[in-house]
Amino acid sequence: MDSASTVRSSRHTAAFAFIFVTVMVDMLAFGIIIPVLPHLIVQLSGGSLAQAAVWVGAISTTFMLMQFIFSPVQGTLSDRFGRRTVILISSFGLGVDFIVIALAPTVWLLFVGRVVSGICAASFSTANAYIADIVPKEKRAASYGALGAAFAIGFITGPALGGLLGHISIRLPFWVAAALSLINFCYGYFVLPESLPLERRSKRFDWRHANPFGALVLLRRYPQVFALATVYFMITLAQFSLNSTYVLYADYRYGWGPEAVGGTLALVGLCTGVVQAGLVRRLMPKLGERRMIMLGIPLAVAGYLVFGFAPVGWMFLLGIPLLALGGLAGPPSQALMTHQVDPHEQGRLQGALTSLASLAGIFGPALFANLFGLFISDHAPMHLPGIAFVLAALLLAIATVIAAYAIRHLHPVHAAEKQPPASLHGDFPTVADVVTHDSLPTHHSESSP
Structure with missing residues (x-):
């Protein structure tokens, strides 16, 4: 291999590694604050758990509203x-935002912080588009599974570390999160190459595509993508039952404080990492993308039902591996959607999907948090603290039916379509290769950037 090919290989490996590290560090930064943010809200608002649940729902909704608005903007x-520029600016913005939250003396300033977080966190869609730029279609499910593993690694250490730091000071996790985001920005500034060459970029910036509703129109142009996106929306909506109620639910029902919550969330991350980094890659060649989807969603239904009805903590823990196995459906569904969309629209696709997730987040946290508050209050129609997880299971049961219909009408990807993008000929390592330390390819064609 000549020196030019060696340089290109090193740059691509570094790029894959950076996207993996970016997602992992961002998730670590977010994970650190999970065990302490609701308790900080309780402290600043001076209210009960039921009142704090309303604040948590409102702040979460603000965060997702910003993602809904700005994800298609960033994608376009x-x-x-x-x-590259979009990812770096977002990493820097997250670091500044965590500093604002660490200093916030009132709940209202937390709203300001979550506005900035929502805008900057929209870069996750750009990271997904980066993967679509450089990974051949047949390898994308494994690569998105590796990104899921990056989430999991951050989630394993983040909440556990946040629980320990929160025991020292409730604001210390936010300072650590800020440092991680700013270090990630510096790393990317010197390492990350651009994945989208000039000839494959959109000719102009179109505000019709950059607004959230215009971005969603893209999904209607691809009927198969629209059906799978509906499933994606319902899965994401169900996940907000965890985001908005888990900490308060665990405190109320099992008496778990920040350290116990951080430990159980670390277990969630560990199980998710095993599934995303290990099982997805191994089961994909045997089962295929469609069977993986139909296996994963029902397992998630079972996991949510265990969460909702478990009377004691050790029984609740039994639902964690079931919910992690439900993650088998995510990478193949995302890969199937990228198969159907033109290369120059991958950013818009990921922006539209993030907008869907944000749309779920606009009313999902308030829905689940207020249901939790209602069903533990004196005015509850029945005492059911796990109502949020029961509703999540119902949503996924409906999603299973829609997924079965969508998959039945998907067109297969022909062999000719399974080639790397035009500017990336050759055998390039996937993110999964970087994660698992598999041997990297030693040859690249001269057309590689």
Whole structure:
């Protein structure tokens, strides 16, 4: 291999590694604050758990509203100007935002912090588009599974570390999160290459595509994607039952404080990492993307039902591996959607999907948090603290039916379509290769950037 090919290989490996590290560090930063943010809200608002649940729902809704608005903007910007700048600006913005939250003396200033977080966290869609730029279609499910593993690694250490730091000071986790985000920005500034060459970028920035509703129109142009996106929306909506009620639910029902919550969330991350980094890659060649989807969603239904009805803590823990196995459905469904969309619209696709997730987040946290508050209050129609998880299971049961219909009408990806993007000929390592330390390819064609 000549020196030019060696340089290209090193740059691509570094790029894969950076996207993996970016997602992992961002998730670590977010994970650190999970065990302490609701308790900080309780402290600043001076209210009961039921009142704090309303505040948690409102702040979470604000965060997701910003993602809903800005995800298609970032996706369209990255299609027009490239992925690198968008990712770096977002990493820097997250670092500044965590500093604001660490200093916040009132709940209202937390709202300001979550506005900035929502805008910057929209870069997750750009990271997904980066993967679609450089990974051949047949390897994308494994690569998205590896990104899921990055989430899991951050989730394993983040909440556990946040619980320990929160025991020292309730604001210390936010300072650590800020440092992680700013270090990640510096790392990416010197390492990350651009994935989208000039000839494959959109010719102009179109505000019709950059607004959230215009971005969702893209999904209607691809009927198969629209059906799978509906399933994606319902899965995401169900997940907000955990985001908005888990900490308060565990405190109320099992008496778990920040350290116990951090430990159980670390277990969630460990199980998710095993599934995403190990099982997805091994089961995909045997089962295929469609069977993986139909296996994963019912397992998630079972996991949510265990969460909702478990009377004691050790029984609740039995639902964690079931919910982690439900993650088998995520990477193949995301890969199937990228198969159907043109290369120059991958950023818009990921922006539209993130907008869907944000749309779920606009009313999902308030829905689940207020249901939790209602069903533990004196005015509850029945005492059911796990009502949020029961509703999540019902949503996924409906999603299973829609997924079965959508998959039945999907067109297969032909062999000719399973080639790397035009500017990335050759055998490149996937993110999963970087994660598992598999041997990297030693040859690249001269057309590689």
